[in-house]
Amino acid sequence: MPTITCPDCKKPNKSTSQYCAYCGETLHGGLSQTNPLSTDPPTLKSDTILQDRYRIVAELGRGGFGAVYKAWDINLNRICAIKENLDTTEEARRQFTREAMVLAGLSHPNLPRVTDHFIIAGQGQYLVMDFIEGDDLESLVERQGPITPDQAITWISQIADALGYLHTHKPPIVHRDVKPANIRLTPQGSVFLVDFGLVKQYHPHQRTTLGARAVTPGYSPPEQYGTGITDERSDIYALAATLYSLLTGTDPMESVQRVGKDTLVPVQKINSQVKPYVGQAIQRSMSLQPDQRYQSVSDFNAALTIHVPPTVVQPTAQKPQTRPIWPIVGALVILALCLISVGLFLPKYGPSLVGMIFPSTTPSPTTLFATPTQPNTITPTATMEITQVIETTEGAFDNTTLTPTQFPTSTSTPSPYPSNTPTQPPSPTPPPTPTAPPTGVYDLAFASDRSGQISIYLMDTDNRSDWTALPLPSGYNRAWWPWFCQSRIAIEAQDRGGSNPQWIFIIEPGSGSTTRLKPSVRPQALAVPRCSPDGSTIAYTIKQDGKWGQLVVDSFPADQSGPILQEPSWGYASWSLGGMYYYSMNRENDQWVINRTNDFLSGAGNRTHIVSDGKYPAISPDGKNLVYVCHATADLCIQHLTSGETRTLIDLAYVKVNDEKFPASAVWSSDGEWIYFSSEDGGDWDIFRIRPDSSGLQNMTADWESNELMPALQW
Secondary structure: OOEEEOOOOOOEEEOOOOEOOOOOOEOOOOOOEEOOHHHOOOOOOOOOEEOOOEEEEEEEEEEOOEEEEEEEEOOOOEEEEEEEEOOOOHHHHHHHHHHHHHHHOOOOOOOOOEEEEEEEOOOEEEEEEEOOOOEEHHHHHHHHOOOOHHHHHHHHHHHHHHHHHHHOOOOOEEOOOOOHHHEEEOOOOOEEEOOOOOOEEOOOOOOOOHHHOOOOOOOOOHHHOOOOOOOHHHHHHHHHHHHHHHHHOOOOOOHHHOOOOOOOOOHHHHOOOOOHHHHHHHHHHOOOOHHHOOOOHHHHHHHHHOOOOOOOOOOOOOOOOOOOOHHHHHHHHHHHHHHHHHHHHOOOOHHHHHHHHOOOOOOOHHHHOOOOOOOOOEEEOOOOOEEEEEEOOOOOEEEEEEOHHHOEEEOOOOOOOOOOOOOOOOOOOOOOOOOOOOOOOOOEEEEEOOOOOOEEEEEEOOEEEEEEEOOOOOOOOEEEEEEEEOOEEEEEEEOOOOOOOOEEEEEOOOOOOEEEOOOOOOOOEEEEEEEOOOOOEEEEEEEEOOEEEEEEEEEOOOOOOOOOEEEEOOEEEEEOOOOOOEEEEEEEOOEEEEEEEEOHHHOOOEEEEEEEOEEEEEEOOOOOEEEEEEOOOOEEEEEEOOOOOEEEEEEOOOOOEOOEOOOOOEEEOOOOOOEEEEEEEOOEEEEEEEOOOOOOOEEOOOOOOOOEEEEEEOO
């Protein structure tokens, strides 16, 4: 395809483009032609080794900021994809590191996993992702032409679900480059949204930086040009434009060319198989003004898949013709005078006739004590089932399911005055089995005895009043030491006084299903699960021969082929963000120490002593600072691992619960701004957070009159 060169950044663009796809500069006519960028020699040649681990196999694609390569992971013996960004400015380095850490914590069936990231000074920045087999939808349409509406909507619905997952992240993640070329179709028929080169976290009023303001003509909304503010609605525009392309076989008109005079041809006029309501949903989502689009990707997806017939507007009843009222009033007055006169002359009949015209307002005895009228007829509405969580005075929770019949709709016009008629309470329904909510809403997990038994609770740290409880595994009466395993929650469950062994369970969000972990070894009991941030491995402590003190690293979920690593340790592992090493605690020479284990994927487990007199390690997201319980469990300490400088972060306070000792532990937030820990306050345990410089101390559960311990945060 012929291209034109941008006069500003010198990048090639489609010959039909009015604006540069890389810097937003206006493209004037008569510019020199050039070959597509993909004909340039690749930056990385085949067999190049990066980071002593990744061997380049071939270049998969090229863009203005770098390229995507197929590579071989020497350590894991598997194919992967490497995204290269050649912008190595200081601002770009910071943005890249921040976004790479966010992407590494994502897990969705229609998104590739980001498993590693690194920067090579003077060369580039690199993201390592899952390699997705298959073809991109742009190539598919070029070969086969327009896609059938049913198939196209099926694919777009999968991508909409992935975008919804990104948009509900905290903070929301905006992809900013949704287009057919970035959607890959696997041989199994699933689609993946790939290429996170332009992804950014959304912050209100924060404009897009120069390094990330590239656009794709036809798929980028107007606000993405220049330094406009982009948000989730920008992805909705691009997703609708992608569906437009799949259904028509052509790129939509560039958004900035539509400004002033919108000449976007409705999709159903190009493809007559497209239902009108689908075309209307696309047209609305491609509105030039963000406020006129669907405000959530789920709303757009629903408009594509659920057609709601238009409401039939009933014609207004014709107003009856009015007649002059004074002739009627005059006639009544004359009739009344006549009857009164008759009454004067005819005493026998006069009172009765007068009573017919002017009846008494005093009710008769039968009227005064009449049976009350029945209340308005109630018609049940066929709506959704809603579950309310009602807290009892004992602190337990009663999950009462409100059935459709409990949402009444009166068939009569409601009175403007309150009714004194007592209403009967709805019939009680048996409480359903608690289900686990999606973890995307809650980023903090901890153990609490708020309900009388120690179990797991989830909380939204941005809205501490938004929290929920997770169900205990069947047959167990205690659950603690929670940990986020991507979209699932791993917990340690105990059957105190019972016959079940102490074990690890995985709670699946949404469905609420609880699965017993199947380890690759044969232990008597399991404890303290710790998944790596990418969700590919899990570390836990096992009990064998009646003794604790062995840490096992398994793939997650375990594949039963044997442990990746097993070493003498008490566990309580804390993973690096890249998942390449972890810190754990052990008992050595009659004191607690903290070690770091590298190269565990090789099975060797190169362990290095890091801290003496320390328990419960928590490594920061950037891998530079280690927080742990120190000074014989009296304080929380922080150590800068490069300089070795160590200082006390805060004093810890302990309290027994039912004559039982509980441990304190800490964990970092994914942005590295907060350290969460447990300590006693007001006679019970609470979850606190503090900044690494010891400022900003906050009690996250101050209003909970119970014990809260063992915090875990979603990375």
